[in-house]
Amino acid sequence: MDTNRLEKLMLSVQKPGRYSGGEINSVIKDKSKVDVRFAFCFPDTYEIGMSHLGMKILYSQFNARDDIWCERVFAPWVDFEEVMRQNDIPLFALESRDSIKDFDIIGFTLQYELSYTNVLNMLDLAGIPLKSADRKGLAPLVVAGGPCACNPEPLADFIDLFFLGEGEEVDLEVIDLYKKYGKNGDKQAFLREAAQIPGVYVPSLYDIEYNDDKTIKAITPKDNAPKVIQKRIIRDMNSVHYPDKFVVPYIEIVHDRAVQEIFRGCIRGCRFCQAGFIYRPVREKSPDVINKQAKAICDNTGYDEISLSSLSTSDYSQLEPLLNDMLDWSQKDNVSLSLPSLRVDNFSKELLDKINHVRKSGLTFAPEAGTQRLRDVINKNVTEEEIMRTCRMAFEGGYTSVKLYFMLGLPTETDEDLKGIAELGQKIVNEFYAMPNKPKGKSVNVSISVSTFVPKPFTPFEFEPQIDIEEMRRRQSVIRDSVTTRKVSVSWHESKVSFLEGVFARGDRRLGSVIETAVKKGCRFDGWDECFHLDKWIEAFNECGIEPEFFANRKREFDEILPWDHLDYGVSKTFLINENKTAYAAITTPNCKERCSNCGAACFKGGICVEKR
Amino acid sequence: MLKNVRVFYKKKSQLKFVSHLDMNRFMTRTIRRTNIPVWYTEGFNCHAYITFALPLSLGFESDYEIMDFKVTDDNYSLENIKSELIRVMPEFIEIIDVSEPVLKTGKIAYAEFSIAFEEFSDDIKKDINAFFSKENIVCIKKNKKGVDKTVDLKPKIKNYIIDDDKIILTLNAGNDNLNPTLLLSAFEDEFYALPFCAITRTKIFDEQLNLFK
Numbered sequence: 001m002d003t004n005r006l007e008k009l010m011l012s013v014q015k016p017g018r019y020s021g022g023e024i025n026s027v028i029k030d031k032s033k034v035d036v037r038f039a040f041c042f043p044d045t046y047e048i049g050m051s052h053l054g055m056k057i058l059y060s061q062f063n064a065r066d067d068i069w070c071e072r073v074f075a076p077w078v079d080f081e082e083v084m085r086q087n088d089i090p091l092f093a094l095e096s097r098d099s100i101k102d103f104d105i106i107g108f109t110l111q112y113e114l115s116y117t118n119v120l121n122m123l124d125l126a127g128i129p130l131k132s133a134d135r136k137g138l139a140p141l142v143v144a145g146g147p148c149a150c151n152p153e154p155l156a157d158f159i160d161l162f163f164l165g166e167g168e169e170v171d172l173e174v175i176d177l178y179k180k181y182g183k184n185g186d187k188q189a190f191l192r193e194a195a196q197i198p199g200v201y202v203p204s205l206y207d208i209e210y211n212d213d214k215t216i217k218a219i220t221p222k223d224n225a226p227k228v229i230q231k232r233i234i235r236d237m238n239s240v241h242y243p244d245k246f247v248v249p250y251i252e253i254v255h256d257r258a259v260q261e262i263f264r265g266c267i268r269g270c271r272f273c274q275a276g277f278i279y280r281p282v283r284e285k286s287p288d289v290i291n292k293q294a295k296a297i298c299d300n301t302g303y304d305e306i307s308l309s310s311l312s313t314s315d316y317s318q319l320e321p322l323l324n325d326m327l328d329w330s331q332k333d334n335v336s337l338s339l340p341s342l343r344v345d346n347f348s349k350e351l352l353d354k355i356n357h358v359r360k361s362g363l364t365f366a367p368e369a370g371t372q373r374l375r376d377v378i379n380k381n382v383t384e385e386e387i388m389r390t391c392r393m394a395f396e397g398g399y400t401s402v403k404l405y406f407m408l409g410l411p412t413e414t415d416e417d418l419k420g421i422a423e424l425g426q427k428i429v430n431e432f433y434a435m436p437n438k439p440k441g442k443s444v445n446v447s448i449s450v451s452t453f454v455p456k457p458f459t460p461f462e463f464e465p466q467i468d469i470e471e472m473r474r475r476q477s478v479i480r481d482s483v484t485t486r487k488v489s490v491s492w493h494e495s496k497v498s499f500l501e502g503v504f505a506r507g508d509r510r511l512g513s514v515i516e517t518a519v520k521k522g523c524r525f526d527g528w529d530e531c532f533h534l535d536k537w538i539e540a541f542n543e544c545g546i547e548p549e550f551f552a553n554r555k556r557e558f559d560e561i562l563p564w565d566h567l568d569y570g571v572s573k574t575f576l577i578n579e580n581k582t583a584y585a586a587i588t589t590p591n592c593k594e595r596c597s598n599c600g601a602a603c604f605k606g607g608i609c610v611e612k613r
Numbered sequence: 614m615l616k617n618v619r620v621f622y623k624k625k626s627q628l629k630f631v632s633h634l635d636m637n638r639f640m641t642r643t644i645r646r647t648n649i650p651v652w653y654t655e656g657f658n659c660h661a662y663i664t665f666a667l668p669l670s671l672g673f674e675s676d677y678e679i680m681d682f683k684v685t686d687d688n689y690s691l692e693n694i695k696s697e698l699i700r701v702m703p704e705f706i707e708i709i710d711v712s713e714p715v716l717k718t719g720k721i722a723y724a725e726f727s728i729a730f731e732e733f734s735d736d737i738k739k740d741i742n743a744f745f746s747k748e749n750i751v752c753i754k755k756n757k758k759g760v761d762k763t764v765d766l767k768p769k770i771k772n773y774i775i776d777d778d779k780i781i782l783t784l785n786a787g788n789d790n791l792n793p794t795l796l797l798s799a800f801e802d803e804f805y806a807l808p809f810c811a812i813t814r815t816k817i818f819d820e821q822l823n824l825f826k
Contacts, residue, residue: 011630017632019630021627022703252638
């Protein structure tokens with residue numbers, strides 16, 4: 001592409017650093033010497049996509065091979081999209097600035113449902129036909145993975161194949177198969193053969209029939225495709241590839257720090273949490289490996305902060321020895337450690353002291369529900385005493401503000417539960433003032449962030465109706481009216497956005513036409529309030545003759561065939577049904593460390609399922 | 614003993630898209646990847662203490678940028694610092710020299726810019742010449758409170774040369790700073806829209822028009 005012309009146009013938009021490339025540790029190869037050019041697309045802005053660990057891992061792993069050149073592609077913000085369209089600039093990859101239309105494979109990571117319009121819009125900007133059936137040749141092959149691939153049906157018309165589960169192994173197997181066929185290979189033959197690779201789902205090889213009531217009658221594979229596709233996992237976290245350097249952005253990104261993964265999966269099984277089920281079983285990295293990898297990343301990037309990443313960091317079995325090892329070098333190098341995803345039930349004074357060593361940031365916890373009854377329903381398994389104890393400890397350690405996450409619209413929720421959120425906030429404020437040696441002249445701030453519950457596939461609540469927008473707003477006002485002090489501040493997620501997320505999370509492939517219509521109407525960046533237009537979406541639903549409420553607000557019977565029933569994430573439907581019943585009885589289920597509850601993930605023969613508890 | 618170090622470098626190509634604030638963060642990280650014993654502040658939020666002599670606007674390239682920091686070991690030689698910086702910098706940063714500062718950054722008085730136009734016709738040259746020759750170049754600028762204020766740009770222009778394909782401007786810098794884009798937009802307000810131009814800051818001077826060191 002003409003560099004001068006491009007750079008001139010970049011100067012006319014906000015944050016041109018999003019599109020410039022050339023960052024430290026970005027990988028440049030000679031395109032004549034590689035066999036496969038892979039465009040790794042993150043369907044959101046540079047600042048969001050560059051914060052994503054999965055992309056860093058796969059970028060590094062693909063580029064470790066001489067025959068593959070993996071480049072990064074992000075969704076241009078609306079201002080630059082307009083400039084690109086006016087000047088006929090096709091979507092390009094940051095490293096080479098080549099149009100991705102000529103790449104071999106275009107891979108999307110699906111992190112949240114509200115990025116689906118960006119997926120289509122990016123294909124369109126690249127000049128690539130949106131529908132898989134309209135792309136006759138093998139190249140560019142359009143693939144996708146990530147958590148939303150556990151119900152990829154809304155995108156079934158557009159994506160050639162999906163990767164289920166963790167990508168480190170299966171992605172390379174598909175790339176190797178692509179090499180065997182070559183750019184000009186027979187696409188249909190390729191897809192039939194790819195469908196035989198474990199963890200690969202080719203949606204075009206499945207016929208869906210519907211009942212008169214619009215529910216699914218049958219999902220039938222053809223051309224020898226497997227009846228059930230099981231996700232892939234990495235069994236040994238110590239030997240799996242981990243980058244020793246990250247691309248270091250010039251502009252500030254959302255999570256502008258080094259990230260060290262410490263384990264995958266979560267022992268907890270909170271019943272609303274999709275990640276808690278689809279990433280099972282828990283597999284830890286050893287402290288030695290973590291320590292070495294973390295040091296290398298800090299040395300190679302120059303970051304002065306490293307975050308120990310996992311779904312629930314304080315559940316790491318060897319957190320204390322790990323932190324001791326890391327503090328040996330991190331203090332000397334002025335690197336601060338940050339621990340996201342802490343739980344109130346295993347948060348210790350020692351832990352607080354360790355993260356206090358270098359820098360003090362805010363403390364955030366997630367009680368998720370306002371009363372003990374509802375916390376038992378969702379299996380959150382934290383008590384009010386634990387919440388109070390942790391807040392007291394934080395206040396005594398010098399913190400004057402805590403942030404708490406809650407959800408609204410959970411199954412069985414009553415107004416009492418909502419008032420409980422405000423009461424809990426008040427009790428925490430009281431706890432601060434009850435401290436005999438509280439800091440003089442300092443006030444306390446409890447910020448409460450309330451999101452709306454979205455039922456997700458592969459959770460015990462996958463059968464549950466989502467409450468409608470009107471009810472979401474009523475429940476928000478119940479919380480707002482219950483807060484009587486200005487020391488407690490409450491913020492919400494936009495309810496219209498949660499509704500759309502609810503539609504796509506449990507949608508099926510009939511929604512494909514709706515997404516395509518919405519994109520034509522200009523919908524994109526739906527996760528951004530300033531770009532979200534529910535009215536355009538409602539028009540799109542109407543034009544396609546589809547009722548969004550069917551997907552978001554309808555209760556499913558346990559025997560209904562769900563759009564993702566042919567996908568297997570280890571956790572069995574029987575287990576999910578039992579957990580749903582236990583939830584309604586407000587009975588908790590022990591975590592994986594205490595006792596195995598036979599969820600089904602033991603079929604992967606990895607991690608906590610095979611280790612001594 | 615703490616030793617003051619001044620680094621002179623060029624900022625080219627893609628780095629013109631990196632704003633002053635981002636540049637600060639970028640340089641801190643880049644220097645952390647060397648073994649230079651940079652001095653850290655000792656406050657609650659300790660960080661490498663790096664300062665830039667004169668901010669550069671987003672979109673400008675520069676042939677003469679200045680960055681200062683302190684090292685904690687005065688035996689660590691300037692040559693070592695230079696070779697370490699060269700080792701870690703991306704290709705768009707060219708280290709020109711590393712020395713001990715001569716003047717304080719407050720002594721910066723002027724900066725020289727090269728404005729290279731894509732198309733630079735004789736008509737435009739004539740009009741620009743007429744514009745610069747005026748007694749006053751009055752322009753309306755919003756002050757920090759958002760109130761419109763009339764300023765005369767003419768006294769802030771030390772010198773100008775209209776060349777074959779570019780203008781070379783020497784403008785007030787530091788206190789009473791004049792950004793060349795303000796001057797160009799004052800022209801455009803009075804005359805017409807100019808063709809696209811690439812702006813490079815080429816030199817920084819002291820009060821006597823000596824190269825700032």
